[in-house]
Amino acid sequence: MCHVINLVNLIFKKYETLTQPLEWHHSYKRESDATHSAAFFPPKIPVPFFPPKIPVPPSGPRKQHNFVSRLRFIATLVYGSKRLIPSSYALVVSATGLTSAVRGGTRNSVGVVCDNLTGNVKEFHLQNPLTDCTNYADCDAYVRSRLGGKVNPTLLKLKQLSHFDLSNNDFRGIPIPSFISSFGSLRYLNLSYAGFGGVIPHQLGNLSSLRYLDLPGDFEGLVPHQQGNLSSLCYLKHRGGFVENLQWLNGHSLLKHVDLSYVNLTKASNWLQVTNMLPSLVVLRLSGCGLVHFPALPVVNFTSLATLDLSFNSFQSSILDWLFISLNGLDTLNLQFCGFHGPIPSGLRNMTVLRNLVLSYNSFSSTIPDWLYSFSHLEYLDLSFCDFQSVIASAIGNLTSVAMLDFSFNKLVGKLPRPFENLCNLKEIVLSGTSIGGSVSEVFNIFSKCILGGLKTLDLSGTRLSGNFHDATQQLTQSKNMAALVLSSCLLFNYIPVSLEGLSTLQYLDINNNSLSGHIPASLGELSSLKYLDFADNNFSGPVPESLGQLAKLEVFWMSGNSLQGVISEVHFANLTRLREFSCTENHLVLQVDPTWVPQFHLDMLTLGSGQLGPKFPPWLCSQKNLAVLDISNNGISDVIPNWFWNLSSKVYFLNLSRNHFYGEIVDMPLVFSISTIVDLSPNHFRGRLPHVS
Structure with a gap:
């Protein structure tokens, strides 16, 4: 019992x-x-x-x-x-x-x-x-x-x-109770992200039976060297604090997983020598540790190492050939944001069993090396923000195992090569911010061979793709798993096809800043999984379909900068209980709701500039207690601002009531504004003294 x-x-x-x-x-x-x-x-x-x-x-x-x-x-x-x-x-x-x-x-x-x-x-x-x-x-x-x-x-x-x-x-933020060290039978201790803070108690070094120790949190001070007494430890994970010397890790022959990410190791100059001598080490993660150089190693002993994460450090050098030549058994390598520059060294070409490779946010300033396309086991490849140049080579068709491919924000030009169609395992494609061009129909034809069926994320935003959006997206109906479609800031025209309703799994649709036109199809209301919808800054006209009010999971809704007309009523918000951001500025819309209407949503951002809210101040705003951004400028409101309005939120950092016909005095504002808060009340018809601002 x-x-x-x-x-x-x-x-x-x-x-x-x-x-x-x-x-x-x-x-x-x-x-x-x-x-x-x-x-x-x-x-x-x-x-x-x-x-x-x-x-x-x-x-x-x-x-x-x-x-x-x-x-x-x-x-x-x-x-x-x-x-x-x-x-x-x-x-x-x-x-x-x-x-x-x-x-x-x-x-x-x-x-x-x-x-x-x-x-x-x-x-x-x-x-x-x-x-x-x-x-x-x-x-x-x-x-x-x-x-x-x-x-x-x-x-x-x-x-x-x-x-x-x-x-x-x-x-x-309370300290970890030191009495935990008295649990003599404890083998597993996980206090990660539990909100503990202060200094890690050195008494934890008494837990001689401990095999698993997970302590990520907001810790400060020195990581106690007494943890070197935990000779049975197989898994060690820390966050916070600093280490002056990693010598206490010596002798941990059973350690397989070491994660000291975001522990300050700037003084631990022996980090590489010590970890190199851990014979069972399989996973080493030292992300964000303030590392700036690689100490010399006479012999590389990382014979069991499968995962290496050195991301978010500042090496400010070229990648060392001598180290990576010996790591040919790596499965996962993450060198994101390491300050590396110069071409990718050829030593990496020996890592032929790599499945996950992240080199993003470095300055390689070269072409993508051809040998990289021979990594047939690669499943996750992130080369974003690397300053790569030239075209995507046809050899990319050899990466037949890749599931996630991110080449975004590089200086890549030309068209997508035809062999790209061989990447049948792709689940996510991110090419945003490149200069890849050509016809959007041609690109979708490449995807249609075998990619679209399993694709979950497609981000081609900010590229030079152009063409007929309606015709190209007809092929999207092949996709049964599409969760995110991002085609913003391209050169697309024509209208949204009714067939888009077939993307029943779509959660994120962003087609803003194109030259799309016509009416918004009522069929968009059939996208029941949609959480994010942005078709702002196009040339859409006509009414906003009431069916959009049925998108019960919608959280972000942007339709600003079009030529939409007609009335928006309570029906348009009927089931939008999760809505957090709503923007319809720069249209010709009239927001017409019952004076007693109380929305079911709680917005963080609301921008209705250059619409028709007036002439009375909208009473339903009193229910919006979480607003950080509010723009109801140029809305023909001719009224006194009610006192309750100034008690709305302590989070406001942008408030625009300009170009209306407000009158009367402004009461002292109990809102707590930061130095970066923007409040625009001009030009209106206020009188009296300037208000006192908290």
Whole structure:
């Protein structure tokens, strides 16, 4: 039987009574969260809700997991040896009367695993169950699901605890409790992105049985050298703090995975010599460590190394041939943003088993070497922002295994070579910001052989492709998995084909800044997966279809800079409950809604400049508490600004009420403006003194 413990008091020592729910924190930092755990490769689509491409997170989306709701209401698991029920169960009684059970030897919904024979608690799996933060709704759910509070030393009664996971929660910067070092049986400790801070306790070096240590967080100070005592360690991951010498890693013969990314290693001049002597090392990640040079190695011993990530350092040199000649067993190499210059050295040509290669954001200032096209195992190739020149060679047709190809923002010219059609495994193509030209129909013909069927992302924005958008996109109906189609700032004309509705999986559609015309087809309302829609800065005319109000997943909607006409009513927003950005400036639209209308969405950005909102101030704006950008300029509003308006948001950094007919006095603005905030109230008919601004 599992020993019964007071789980709420035990793990989360709160100031509240047990009848109150656990404290859920709503602070949110975009640079943290679970995305870090899988962020070896950066997202390529410039939209916040698209996740990193690879590696795929270990679990799929779980948007409404009931783990948190159950844990939140747990009231008792009272510690003791008394046998409460005659089986290998421990009773979990919640404050709501809900009961569930913990089976011996298995993980239950609360995250507790007990020993089959003794009933002792062996494992706590209290990580945030929501690991995906791929859109606004998921991010909100993720934040609400984070646990917080203080970790109670009563946990020390669990003498057999071998697995402790509190990852992806929010403990508000409190230090890691030093008493954790007393868990003599602990083999797995994961406190990654749990919101712990301060200095890493040196007592963790006492965990002699530990095999897995994951401590990414906002840590400071010296990474304790006592971790060198953890001789059984196989997996080591840190974030934050600094290291003056990596000598303490010597002798870790079992270490297979070392990730010290964003630990300051500027003083650890022996980083390469030490890691070179780890005989079992398979993964080495030293991203963002402040490394500036490669120390000389008499012998390269990275015989087991499969993954090397040195991204976001400042080597400011050419890539060293002597090092990479010996790394011919590498599976993954990430040298993004390393300050390398000069041509790619020929030493890399020995890495014929490479599957993932990232060289983006360096200055190679050369052509893409022909030998790179012979890497038949390559699946992920990112050469973006590398200052490559010339054309894409026909030999690219040899990369038959490649699934993600990014050549964006290079000085590539000419047309897409015909052998490109052989890349049948492609899932993502990003050629944005290049000078690749030719007919868009010709390009889509190349894709139509075998690529379109499996393609998920196609980004050709900012290229010199031109032609008839309607005719070219007819072939897109072959695609059954397309999630992102980005054709902005090309030279496309004609109108949107009705057949586009066949892209039922499309989440991201960006065709802004072309010469497209005609009416917006009502069939766009059939794209039920759409989250991002941008057809701004074209020549579209006619009314906005009411069917767009059925796009229940839509978060970003831009249609500014067209010649659209007619009325926009509540029907256009009927199911847009997730909408965060809406822009329809520079059209001929009238926003006509009932005075009592209360939108179901909560916008971060709203731009309605040069429309027709007036003559009264729109009362529905009082429901928009999250606005950071608001533009209702030149809307024929002739009214007094209501006092409630100035209490709308503390996030506003752009406010444009200009070119209306506002009158009366402006009250003191309680809004907290930063030095970069822009407020435009001209020209109107205000009177009185200038307001006091907080």
